[in-house]
Amino acid sequence: MLRSVGYLTVCSFSSPAPQRDTMFPKGTKRKFSDSGEEPVSSGDQVPAAPSVATRSLTSSYSLQRQSLLDMSLIKLQLCHMLVEPNLCRSVLIANTVRQIQEEMTQDGTWQIMTQALAAAQCPTDRLVATEVLCRQTDAAAQAGQSPKPFSVGGLEEGYHAEEVVMEGDVETEVTMSTLAPVSPQLSSASYLAGPFVMGPCWDEDEEEEEEEEEEEDGECEEDEEDDSEDCVSEGEEADRDHLSPDSRTGEQVFGTFEIKHPAPPPDPALEELFSDVDPSYYDLDTVLTGMQSAPKMGPYDLLESLSSHGPTALSSSSSCRSDLNELDHIMEIIVGS
C-alpha cells in the first residue's frame, strides 16, 4: 500500500478524503466566520466578499488545492528532519507552492485568506505548535544560530554552501565558509523567499525589528487597501519589516522564536564566530543577509514571499500578514486533533 506519512493521511486529488472533509470545514468556517465577525480593523472587509470566497473555497477543487498547499509547506518546513537536504526536491516543492499561490491570487482567494488570517486570534496553543515546527538540529542551535523555519533573509543558507578554492586556479571563487550550520529546515525553506522578501531589514537587530513591527502594523493595513503592491515592493528595499504581525497574537507567535533564542541577537555570535575570518571573503549576499535574518517569520510568511518572482508581486498584502490560521491548521494535522 502507499506508505502514508505519519501525520498525514493519504489523500486523493479526485475527491477529498473523509478526514479532509471534517478538517476543512472547521478551518474554512473559522476563516470566514472570523472575517465576517471581526471588526473592520483591516479596513477593507467587504461583507459580500466572504460569501463569494466561501463558494469558491468550499468547492472540492479549492479544498484540494488548500490541502496540497498545506502539505507542501509542511514538507518544506520539516525538511530538517530528512537525512539529506535534497535541493531538487525542495525546488520542485517550492515551485508547486508558488504555482498554487499564483492561482489563488488570481481567483482572489489568496487575499481573502490572508486577510482573514490577519484578523484571526491566535490561541496560545499555537506557541506549542511553533515549538514543534521550529525544532532544529542541536548542532545548529549550539552554533548560536536562531531558528528560522521560514527565514526570509535566510535564503541561500542551505544551498549556498562554500565556494571552493581550487589550487592553482586563480579564477575560481574564493573559499568562504558558510556560517553557522543551518538547519535544513531553514535551508530548504529559505530559498523559497521571494525576491522581494530580502531586504536589509534582516540585517538589523532583533530589537529594532520589534519596534518596526509595531510601527508598521498600521502602515501595512493601510497599504492593504491600496492593493499593497507598495507594501511588497517597499519591503524589498525598505528597512521595515514587512513581515511583521499586525496583531498581538502575531507577536506572540513570533515571540516563540525569540524565546527560543533569548540570547543576544545573532550579530555578536556571528561576529565572534567569524572574527578570525577575513571579511573580504564574505559574499555579502549570502552570508550577512542569511545569517542575520531574524526569526520573525511565521511558517507561512514564506507563502507571501513566494507570490512571484518579480519585485512587483500581486499577492501584496499577504506579505504584511502572517498566515496564522494556516499554522493552526497544520498543528491540527500534526497533533491529530
Added chain:
Amino acid sequence: VYTYITLRDHRARTWDSLRFVFLFPADIISTVEFNYSGELLATGDKGGRVVIFQHEQESKNRPHLRGEYNVYSTFQSHEPEFDYLKSLEIEEKINKIRWLPQQNAAHFLLSTNDKTIKLWKISERDKRAEGYNLKDEDGRLRDPFRITSLRVPVLMPMDLMVEASPRRIFANAHTYHINSISVNSDHETYLSADDLRINLWHLEITDRSFNIVDIKPANMEELTEVITAAECHPLQCNVFVYSSSKGTIRLCDTRAAALCDRQAKFFEEPEDPSSRSFFSEIISSISDVKFSHSGRYMMTRDYLSVKVWDLNMENRPVETYQVHEYLRSKLCSLYENDCIFDKFECCWNGSDSAIMTGSYNNFFRMFDRNTRRDITLEASRESSKPRATLKPRKVSTGGKRKKDEISVDSLDFNKKILHTAWHPKDNVIAVAATNNLYIFQDKIN
C-alpha cells in the same frame, strides 16, 4: 514454456534468472554499471562500498550455460565525512560508477558520492615472487652473513588476488550534490555534474577542473530549476547534454565557449494543456538522460514515461513510452509520501533496439523500439529461482482485475527499482531491487 516477448529476429525469447546476489541487508544498492566489454559489473551501495562481479567464461562442459557472474572484488570506496562548517554529514553513498575503457590489464573506474570523485584501479595478481635472497619465506630478514649463494627469485602462481587502489581523488570542486559523472570519448577527460554546476576534469589532474556550466542564480531566492543529469556524447568529445528539473535537455558544445551557458540545442516537449495539474512540473523533471550507443539518439526518463529524442529534432521526442501511466491518478498520494521524487534510471541495450527502466513493486519494464511491444517483469525471490523463467506481470487499471494481475492499490511503493543496467553486447541485464541484485539473461528457445 511460455513465450513472452519478441526481441530482434522475431524469435521468441524468455528471460531467465541467471543468478541473484544478496548484499548486506543494511546496504541499499545505489548504482549499477557494466564495463565496456560486459565482463565486469560494478555496483555501489549506500554504505560507500563497491562490489564488482565478473562474468565467468562459459564452461565447455556445459555450453548451454551462459556463464555466471561471481564476486570479483569488493572495496570501500567512500567513507562518511562530516562537514564541520555546516554541521552536515556527507553521505558515503555511491551515486554513480562509470568505467573507463580498458587500456591494459588493469581496470579503472570512477566512483562518486555527493562531493568527491575517485579513480580506482582494479588489478589482478596471480603470481608471487619466491626465493628472495634477503628474506626468507616468512618475510623475516636473513642475516646477510649467512647467505652463501645467490638465486634468482621465481614467479610462482598464487591464488588470484584482486586489488583495488585509489589512483586519483577529485575533491572540493562541488558545492552541491553530485548527481552525474560521465567519461568523455577522448578517454582523457570526464565531466561531473551537481545540482547547479558542471565541471570538466582531466583524469590526470586532481587539483583543478573547468567549470563549464553554471546555472546558479545570483540570488538563490530566484532558483527554480536544477540540473538533474549530464552525459558526454559517446562519439563526439566536444558534445555533452544535461537535463533539468523542468523537463528540458540542453546540448552543449565545448568548442563554442569556455562557459557553456548558452546551449547549442534545447530539447523540450510542449506541455499538453489538457493534462496540466499542480504536479505537472514535478513529473516532468528528468531523472536520467542517456545517449544511445550510436550517438544519434538520447533517452530521458521522467516520472511516468521514457522518451527517445533524435538529436536533430528539438521540439519533441520521436518516441514516448509510458512506464506506469496508471500512477497518474495517484499523483497526490505519491507526492505526499515523496515517491513522486524518486529518480528512476533508464538504459539502452547494446544495439539500441530496446530500452529498459524500473518501476514500483520491484517491477521493471522493457520496450522494444522496433516492434513497439513492451513487457513488465518482476525482480523477486519467488519468481527468480535460478533458471526459472520470468513471468510477465500486469497491473490492472480498470475495475475488473484479471487473475494474476495486480491492482494499483496493491503495489508496494517501497520496492522501487531505480537502477538497471544492460550488458553492452549480450542480452544480460542487471536489476537492483533495494539491497538485492538480480542478473537475468535471455534464453533463446
